[in-house]
Amino acid sequence: MSSRIKERKDVPAEHRWNLDSLYTSEESWEEGLKELEALIPGISGFKGTLGESAERLKECLDYFNKVELLAERLGYYAMLRKEENVGDSSSIGRMSRYMSVATKSSAEASFMRPEIQSLSDQTIDSYMKDPVLAEFRISLERLIRYKPHILSEKEETLLAMQAESAGTPRKAFSALTNGDMSFGTISVDGEEKDLTNSTFGVFLQHKDREVREKAFKQFYKGFEGHKNTLSELLGGSVLQDIYKARVRNFPSAREASLFPDNVPTDVYDNLVASVSANLEPLHRYYALRKKVLGVDALHIYDTKAPLIGEVKVKHSYEEAVDLVLEAVKPLGEEYGNTLKEGLLGGWVDRYENKGKRSGAFSAGSYKGDPYILLNYKDDDIRDVFTLAHEGGHSMHSWYSVRNNPFQDYNYTIFEAEVASTFNEQLLSRLLMEKSESKEMTLYLLSRQIDDALATIYRQTMFAEYEHICHEKAEKGEALTVDSLRADYRVLLEKYFGPDVVIDEEADLEGLRIPHFYSAFYVYKYATGLSAAMALSERVLSGGDAEREDYMNFLKSGGSRFPLDSLKAAGVDMSRPDAVNSALKRFASLVDQLEKELS
């Protein structure tokens, strides 16, 4: 591949995704959009009639599915065409025409949810028993379980009227930290580089300690200067969470947040308890860092410094596909063959081109192939992992589509990251086995350790903090700059342990995490990776039965609540075992790294 970045029009067809499974031409997409527009007015014909009979409700749901299926397909095509070249004006136009039709459609259908939820218990009972509605039973159950939390029409109107202003803390936080605040520049190798929210992490990984320290101090100085505003915003967001939970009859903000996934608070508490009981390997890892870096005191700005040199390996895209396929062999022939055809066929948009969105994603739709956007580079081993990860999402979609009706095929984030990180686990194991150099082994060990650290330990610390803040506010205690910082400092000391110096400004971190504005979400990262680690262990050490359990998890798609589908796959997240086994694996990785470095 030449090193010059190509224009989109010059990318050969075999390196691009083939979107024919959605639309074979732009013209056929336009026809589809007209078809969707023609279907929309028909939705309101069902308004006020859903209580008449099970047949009538089924007619409505069938009609709505037809609309949604078409809309999904149109939307994916428009989105994928836009992401392959974000500046392309015809793609921008297509996307905005789609958005305006989709908005009309959801406005037209907005009566459905509340109308179904307001049906009498008696009607609902008879509908649920009626074979006519059998294939909609799961999706109806999901709607109806909200019933105790739905208010009167008048109250719902009042809530809807303030929904936009209720988002002010989050919007103001984002405007402040991404726009108004500036952090200056950092001089690296004689060059002045901007310090921003997105470059901060890069500076912290710099091998030069002075660069790291300066970036750290300068970055938090910016937050220090806005600490009162930031704590008011975070406090306001917490109060909003509590308000929303109380008006909808939830015992706490946390229970309200866990309700959509039907996750009991025990799962959350077990996670925090298990992680808290297994901090020793984490602290040992920091002690090892201190030794390897040869510093008198390890500061937080040293905890991401590179421990080892870069690994120089090259894998062409095709070689990366071979590695991923070899890694997923334990999942059986159908999985492997399908993935092979997809990755070498038309699923993947492989390389960077001018105007293409950065990073990677997988986007599956019900009536088309599960597409993957990559910016694959053959000298970056991380991209091989990205391929394994996105391939995991794609195969999850592939199985879900084939085993569920449209209304039940979308799985939750809780489940999605299990299917993708599971494949990364398999790839790590394979590359460890194949490794022929010390630097590769060290890289793989570090990678797995840092991954589990960032996803399990760190997200659990965040989860613990969110819980503390909400509990305090629910008891009527004020969240002030000082109390927020003090609580955060206790957690930093707990998680970083005795070998890390917690500098004075370090506890301002609690005021700068965007995820805290979508409270009780990050725990899913920790449970997801724990489940993936436990499941990969189970499949690798098990036989056909264990593999089948995992395949059934992929096939269940969105037809069960996440804990139920994971339980069927072989991990019970309501018990501490999965998290404990993931942490045991973390400890053994630290053991191996200690040995390799000694």
Ligand SMILES: [Zn+2]
């Ligand atoms: Zn993912």
